[in-house]
Amino acid sequence: MLAVFGLFYRYLFPTYYYWKMEQPVKTAEKKIQNNQEAQLDSAVVIVKIPEYQSFSETDLNDAISFKLQRQGISLNKFWVDQASLAKLTQQEAVQRLYNQSRQGTDFYTRYFHKGQTLYLVGTSIPNFRQALSIMLPLVLLAVVLFLLILSGLLYLIVRKQIIQPVNRLVQRTSQISQLDFAETPVEETNELKLLSQSINQMNQSLQQHETSLLKRNQQLKNFAGNLAHEIKTPMSVMQLLVDSEKMGITSPTFLADLDQQIHQMNQLVGQILNFSQQEKEALTMTEVAIQPVILQEIQQAQKIDPKFQFTVKIADCQLTTNLELLRIILLNLITNGMKYSLDKRLEISGKEKNGAYYVTFKNNANNLEAELLAHLADPFVVGETSRNQHLAGTGLGLSIVQEALVALGGQLELRQADNQFIAVIKLPLK
Numbered sequence: 001m002l003a004v005f006g007l008f009y010r011y012l013f014p015t016y017y018y019w020k021m022e023q024p025v026k027t028a029e030k031k032i033q034n035n036q037e038a039q040l041d042s043a044v045v046i047v048k049i050p051e052y053q054s055f056s057e058t059d060l061n062d063a064i065s066f067k068l069q070r071q072g073i074s075l076n077k078f079w080v081d082q083a084s085l086a087k088l089t090q091q092e093a094v095q096r097l098y099n100q101s102r103q104g105t106d107f108y109t110r111y112f113h114k115g116q117t118l119y120l121v122g123t124s125i126p127n128f129r130q131a132l133s134i135m136l137p138l139v140l141l142a143v144v145l146f147l148l149i150l151s152g153l154l155y156l157i158v159r160k161q162i163i164q165p166v167n168r169l170v171q172r173t174s175q176i177s178q179l180d181f182a183e184t185p186v187e188e189t190n191e192l193k194l195l196s197q198s199i200n201q202m203n204q205s206l207q208q209h210e211t212s213l214l215k216r217n218q219q220l221k222n223f224a225g226n227l228a229h230e231i232k233t234p235m236s237v238m239q240l241l242v243d244s245e246k247m248g249i250t251s252p253t254f255l256a257d258l259d260q261q262i263h264q265m266n267q268l269v270g271q272i273l274n275f276s277q278q279e280k281e282a283l284t285m286t287e288v289a290i291q292p293v294i295l296q297e298i299q300q301a302q303k304i305d306p307k308f309q310f311t312v313k314i315a316d317c318q319l320t321t322n323l324e325l326l327r328i329i330l331l332n333l334i335t336n337g338m339k340y341s342l343d344k345r346l347e348i349s350g351k352e353k354n355g356a357y358y359v360t361f362k363n364n365a366n367n368l369e370a371e372l373l374a375h376l377a378d379p380f381v382v383g384e385t386s387r388n389q390h391l392a393g394t395g396l397g398l399s400i401v402q403e404a405l406v407a408l409g410g411q412l413e414l415r416q417a418d419n420q421f422i423a424v425i426k427l428p429l430k
Contacts, residue, residue, distance in 0.1 A: 001147060018108075021125040022095075025110050028121045029093065032114060045071050045109075045122045052118035057082065064120060073107060073124070075100055080111065088113050100124065165192045172199055181207035237261050283322045283407060290350060290357060290427075291316035293323070297330040298348070301338060308338055314350040317357050320430045325404040330359075332401050333423055337363045340421065356410075357427045365421035376414055401425070 028044045031037065040046065047067045052060060057080070065078050075098045084094045093112040100107055109122030165188045172186050181203055188196040238261045241254060251257070291314045298310050319326075337346040341363040350359040368376070376398055401423075402412045411426040 001143065005143065018125070021123070022108055025108060025121050025123050029110055029112060029119075032119055032121070033112075043123060045073060045120075045124075047071075047120035047122075049118040049120075051116050052113065053116065057085070060085075060118075068120075073100070073122070075107060084111060088118070097125075162192075165196070169196060169199060172203070176203055176206060179206075179210060181210065231265070235265075283325070285320050285322055288319050288321055288323050288326060289316055290314070290319055290326075290359075293326060294330055294348065294350065294359070297327060297334055301331070301334045304335075305338060305344070308341075308344045308346070311345065311347040312349075314348065314359075315352065317350075317352050317429070319357060319427055321408055321427060325408055326427075329401050329404050329425060332398070333359075333361050333425070336398065336423070337361050337421075340365045342366070342419075352429070355429060357429060359425050359427070361423040362420050364419055365416070367416055367419060368421075373414060373416065398423075 024041055024044055028040050028046065031039055032046075045068070047064055049055070049060065049063055049067075055063065061078065061080055064080065065075070068075065068078070078098060084096075087094050088111060093110050095108070095110045098107040098109065106125045107122055108125050109120055112119055112121075168186055169188075169192065176199070185200040185203065186196045238258060241251070241258050241261075244251065245254060294314050295312070298312065302308060302310070334346070334348075338344075343364050345363060347362040348359065349362075350357065352358075398412070398414070405412050405425060405427075409428045413424040413426070415422050415424075
């Protein structure tokens with residue numbers, strides 16, 4: 001603004017000012033040339049010197065000065081030099097600006113001749129700098145007021161469009177950093193709209209992540225407590241057997257009982273290792289034929305109890321899956337069916353349906369309460385006491401199955417009907 005004002009004061013306004021002031025003189029010159037002297041403006045001073053070429057330079061200047069003084073024009077210095085006269089002889093007009101210090105004005109004049117007569121047409125012009133010195137305070141005041149109003153408007157716009165939205169976003173991010181996700185989402189409609197949407201998405205993601213972490217943390221607490229309980233039970237039994245032996249209280253089944261407790265401990269450790277397997281981030285997927293894998297797991301399970309009977313109806317199918325997790329799923333469901341079967345029979349069927357492969361495990365079993373059935377896949381939840389001492393349950397089997405299926409993108413469904421316990425797993429083909 002200062003630079004523009006300086007240019008305006010130094011160049012633009014003076015140029016426009018003097019151009020505007022000289023227009024009456026030029027208009028009068030045209031009217032004289034067109035023989036319209038009767039229409040001349042009375043504010044314009046006109047001096048005529050007939051036969052001016054017969055005058056000497058000094059006499060011509062004296063004559064013009066005398067006539068100007070008679071019309072009230074008193075110049076500090078007036079002179080028509082030879083260069084001006086030479087231009088007049090070439091049919092050119094000459095313009096000059098003289099100073100009138102007594103009146104505080106300038107006198108603008110143009111010389112030209114028409115025939116043998118020299119014409120001087122001029123007008124008094126208020127001194128630009130004196131006029132401007134009077135106007136300058138008003139101009140500066142107007143500029144200052146304009147700048148203040150403009151600054152106020154800019155501040156209000158910036159405050160409304162930027163400062164307040166940014167403060168709201170800062171406050172919201174501060175709340176998020178303090179894990180406060182309950183606040184109403186911020187909604188901005190200006191240029192910060194995308195940023196507010198990103199903050200809202202971050203808020204939702206962090207809230208979901210926090211909920212997941214809290215749930216996972218609670219699960220780990222429960223798991224640790226249940227694990228300590230499960231380990232303490234066989235350890236207490238073994239300690240009691242050893243203490244009885246030290247005290248001389250012999251038992252014919254000492255080694256068998258000790259072996260059974262050690263077997264349960266080994267089984268528990270194996271189940272825990274399988275359970276921790278689900279925490280791996282990367283899984284290797286390969287093409288797997290489902291039928292041979294199921295048959296192989298059944299053969300391994302029959303080595304534990306050769307008298308147990310399996311009814312198998314498996315349609316072969318190629319799956320893209322993780323073979324290790326698939327074996328863990330099948331082994332746990334097969335051994336789970338063997339543990340709690342009332343008649344030592346387990347029916348296994350498998351078929352492809354709607355872009356997935358379903359494997360169903362059915363065995364005769366006592367009905368469970370609905371609430372217990374709903375939590376049967378939670379860690380260390382045992383539905384009932386196993387009827388096979390060599391397959392005593394730890395309550396981790398179905399938890400392992402569910403976690404493994406989640407890792408493979410599958411699902412586990414548990415239900416019971418007509419004294420039959422039914423477990424159905426859904427495996428994606430890809």
